[in-house]
Amino acid sequence: MASGFLKDPRIYQIMTLSGVLAFGWFARAFEIEPVQFAAVVIACCAVQWLGSFLIAVRPDFRSALITSLSLTLLLRADTVWPLIAASAIAIGSKFALRLGDKHIFNPANIGIVAMILMTDAAWTTPGQWGTAVWFAALLAGAGMFVTYRAARFDTPLIFLGTFAALMIARALWLGDPLAIPLLRLQNGALILFAFFMISDPKTTPDGALARAVFAVGTAAIAFVFNFNFFNTDGIFYALAIMCVLRPLLEFLDPAPAYRWSDPVPPLRLFKRKRRATAPHTMPAE
Numbered sequence: 001m002a003s004g005f006l007k008d009p010r011i012y013q014i015m016t017l018s019g020v021l022a023f024g025w026f027a028r029a030f031e032i033e034p035v036q037f038a039a040v041v042i043a044c045c046a047v048q049w050l051g052s053f054l055i056a057v058r059p060d061f062r063s064a065l066i067t068s069l070s071l072t073l074l075l076r077a078d079t080v081w082p083l084i085a086a087s088a089i090a091i092g093s094k095f096a097l098r099l100g101d102k103h104i105f106n107p108a109n110i111g112i113v114a115m116i117l118m119t120d121a122a123w124t125t126p127g128q129w130g131t132a133v134w135f136a137a138l139l140a141g142a143g144m145f146v147t148y149r150a151a152r153f154d155t156p157l158i159f160l161g162t163f164a165a166l167m168i169a170r171a172l173w174l175g176d177p178l179a180i181p182l183l184r185l186q187n188g189a190l191i192l193f194a195f196f197m198i199s200d201p202k203t204t205p206d207g208a209l210a211r212a213v214f215a216v217g218t219a220a221i222a223f224v225f226n227f228n229f230f231n232t233d234g235i236f237y238a239l240a241i242m243c244v245l246r247p248l249l250e251f252l253d254p255a256p257a258y259r260w261s262d263p264v265p266p267l268r269l270f271k272r273k274r275r276a277t278a279p280h281t282m283p284a285e
Contacts, residue, residue: 008260009150010062013196016142017069020192024073031125032072039080041068043087051095063107063202064091070108070197074189075115075122082122086111101257105243106203113240116233124233125189136186143195150201151258154208155215156194160185162219170227193235201260205246207253214249218242 021037044064052059067090077083090111094103097110115122147153167181184190198204198218205211218238225234 008062009146009201010066010260012149013066013146014062014069016146017066017073017196019142020139021069021073031076036077036080036083037068037072040071040083040087041065043084044068044071044091047088047091048094051091055095063094066196067091067107067111070192071111073192074108074124075112076125077115077122079121082115082119085119086115086122089114099247102202104203104246106197106200106239109197109236109239109243113233113236116236124236135188136191139188139191140195143191143199147195147199150199152199152201152204152211155199155204155211158212158215159198159219160190160194162216163190163223166219166223167227170223190235193239198239201258203243203246205249205253205255206258207250207255210246210249210253210255213253214242214246217245 025032044067045061048061048064049059068087071083071086071090075083075086090107093105093110094107097104112122112124116124143156144153147156164181164185167184168178170176171178171181198215205214218235221238221241222234225231225237231237
């Protein structure tokens with residue numbers, strides 16, 4: 001039972017995000033009160049239970065807890081109601097906005113986008129993370145382990161690689177020192193987004209090629225929002241747009257649907273060729 005429990009990649013994501021939140025509270029002084037975090041968790045779990053009850057399935061609160069932690073880490077408000085509203089939109093979208101057997105949007109992402117678009121009562125927190133190299137490296141290391149366990153190791157690397165290439169190309173075009181884009185890449189919010197939001201296996205394409213296009217498209221749209229429209233929330237808008245386009249990508253590159261119980265694939269850079277074997281002289285049992 002315990003081994004089966006630990007095979008679920010969501011457990012490692014919950015542990016990592018909880019550790020980041022605890023670190024933020026005690027070392028970096030995140031501007032969030034325990035009562036706000038409690039409100040987000042209760043709202044997410046309550047909507048998860050209600051949605052599961054309405055469609056007559058057993059409620060699973062692991063994904064709701066991941067959404068709670070993501071919202072707590074990335075969204076801020078002076079009062080509790082915007083956070084509760086974001087939680088309700090996030091989890092409610094899993095049940096209300098579906099195509100086939102998958103929900104369309106990443107829950108935490110659509111909750112954030114809805115609140116910052118529809119109200120002035122909530123905002124995102126890119127500045128709270130700072131640009132410490134060691135913190136970005138620590139967060140990325142934990143994120144790589146989690147995405148490997150979820151068979152989405154490629155998604156954040158392609159996204160970050162594309163985003164970095166675009167920022168470096170812009171710096172070279174403008175004659176800016178490369179220290180500027182490198183400093184921006186060390187932002188904890190960007191690392192958190194790459195390894196714990198865009199890499200969600202339930203809202204990324206199942207096919208490897210479609211997933212690569214998904215990651216490149218998100219990076220390109222985010223770059224346009226950030227540097228053409230000077231909108232620091234560009235990564236969240238970009239992911240929402242690509243989630244709308246995801247069904248088309250999956251149609252063009254079909255693949256078996258991801259399940260949380262799927263085994264972790266071997267981590268290989270190159271596929272090994274099978275050796276030719278002599279024919280069996282004995283019948284197979």
